[in-house]
Amino acid sequence: MTPNDLLKRFFGGDRRALARLISIVENEDPRADSFLNEIYDHLKGAYRIGITGPPGAGKSTIVDRLVQNCRQAGKTVGVIAVDPSSPFTGGALLGDRVRMTKTELDPDVFIRSMATRGSLGGLSKAAQDVADVMDAFGKHVIFLETVGVGQSELDIIRTADATVVVLVPESGDSVQAMKAGLMEIGDIFVLNKSDRQGADLAYLEIQSVLQLKPVRGEWRPPVLQTVADDGKGIDELFRKLQDFYHYQKERNILSQKFQERVENRVRRYLEEQILRKYWSPETEKQFQRSLKAILERKKSLRQVLKEFAP
Ligand SMILES: Nc1nc2c(ncn2[C@@H]2O[C@H](COP(=O)(O)OP(=O)(O)OP(=O)(O)O)[C@@H](O)[C@H]2O)c(=O)[nH]1
Ligand SMILES: [Mg+2]
Structure with missing residues (x-):
């Protein structure tokens, strides 16, 4: 298929063309840049x-449920599940990470899992590019799922329009979340697995942590309790997302x-390029x-810093 044919099918709404284009972009195929140029206007x-x-x-589980809410509201959906933490388990396990049951067969829902390859900065860039491809295809809503631990995941999340932070009642979860910087980035907080013991206490804990946080603008991030497995609280979460969307709009x-x-994106991209060029x-x-020389006290830290300064 020529690039033009592929684009024609893509803009004609062909799912297989969408899948092809995503793979090209994700694999940093040499054709990726020209395709990304072509779709930018769209x-x-x-x-x-x-x-x-x-x-x-x-x-x-929450994304799967929210996708259904979106579909009921007549919106088409793209889902990107990013898994930077397990470069070794890629394939098989990754498939398991997106447990899309009902939504999987819906032609207006497109799901893609991405695992790390190469640098973490590269993953964040690829996830953004894939989101652009889905956007140009005409998806109304795009979910980006990441495990909130690393820098590159925070980078991905930072580029979202809305951020939902999902916590569970395990003891100390909100403290861990605070350490990972999650309390800073949430627009909406969800305490999932609220069917578990300790949920009420965890709920209060999250609220008290949030109260210490300075409020940006007029939006005070709400905390919702859900049991995603049986859908409890998901409609309320969907409504909050709609409220937030209107608030932003x-x-x-x-x-x-x-x-x-x-x-x-431009800054990250350049940082990565500069580093790559400089750090062979x-x-x-x-x-x-x-x-090693530092550890053996043969060189001082300052000396080494000087050695490597550009
Ligand atoms: N008890 C209980 N279990 C739940 C609830 N929501 C999800 N689960 C279960 O928790 C497990 C993990 O759910 P996932 O949706 O895969 O969690 P995740 O955060 O996407 O997991 P990773 O992508 O691997 O980080 C599954 O076995 C779910 O069925 C809930 O509200 N209560
Ligand atoms: Mg998952």
């Missing part, structure tokens, strides 16, 4: 919702978010030698 401003939280908190926050996203495999070897 970005429609899909609403990007980041869902993050500790492993196994119920993120995928009325105040022009979405175009501001778009601007931030562009800026963030040979430099890394040299660095390892210097590191």
Whole structure:
């Protein structure tokens, strides 16, 4: 198939063309840049919702439910599940991470899992590019699911229009979340697995942590209790997401978010390019030698810093 044929099918709404284009972009195929150029004019401003939280908190179950709410509201959906934490388990386990049951067969829902390859910065870039492809295809809503632990996941989430932080009643979960910086980035907090013991206490704990946080703008991030497995609380979560969307729209926050996203992506991209150019495999070897010299007290930290300064 020629690139033009592929684009024609893509803009004609062919799911297989969408899958092909996503793979090209994700694999950093040499054709990726020209395709991304072609689709740029067609970005429609899909609403990007980041869902993050500790492993196994119920993120995928919640996304699966929210997708159904979106479909009932007549919206088409893309889902990107990012898994940067397990470069070794890729394939088989990853399939398990997105437990899309009812939604899987719906032609207006497109789901893609992505695992890390190469640098973490690269993953964040690829996830953004895939989101653009889904947006240009015409998806109204795009979910980005990440396990909220690493820097690159926070980068991905930061580029979303809305961020849902999912926690569970395990003791100390909110403290861990605070350490990971999750309390800073949530627009909506969900205490999932509220059927478990200790849910009420955890709910109060999250609320008290949030009360210490300075409020940005007029939106005070709400805390909702859900039992995603049987759908309890999900309609309320969907309504909160709609409220937040309208709140942002009325105040022009979405175009501001778009601007931030562009800026963030360009800066990250350049940082990565500059680093790659400057820090060759040979430099890394040299660095390892210097590191050893520091540990053996043969060199001072300052000396080494000077050695490696650009
Ligand atoms: N008891 C209980 N179990 C739940 C609830 N929600 C989800 N689960 C279960 O928790 C497990 C993990 O759910 P997932 O949706 O895969 O969690 P996740 O956060 O996407 O997991 P990772 O992507 O692996 O980090 C599954 O076995 C779910 O059935 C809930 O509200 N209560
Ligand atoms: Mg998951």
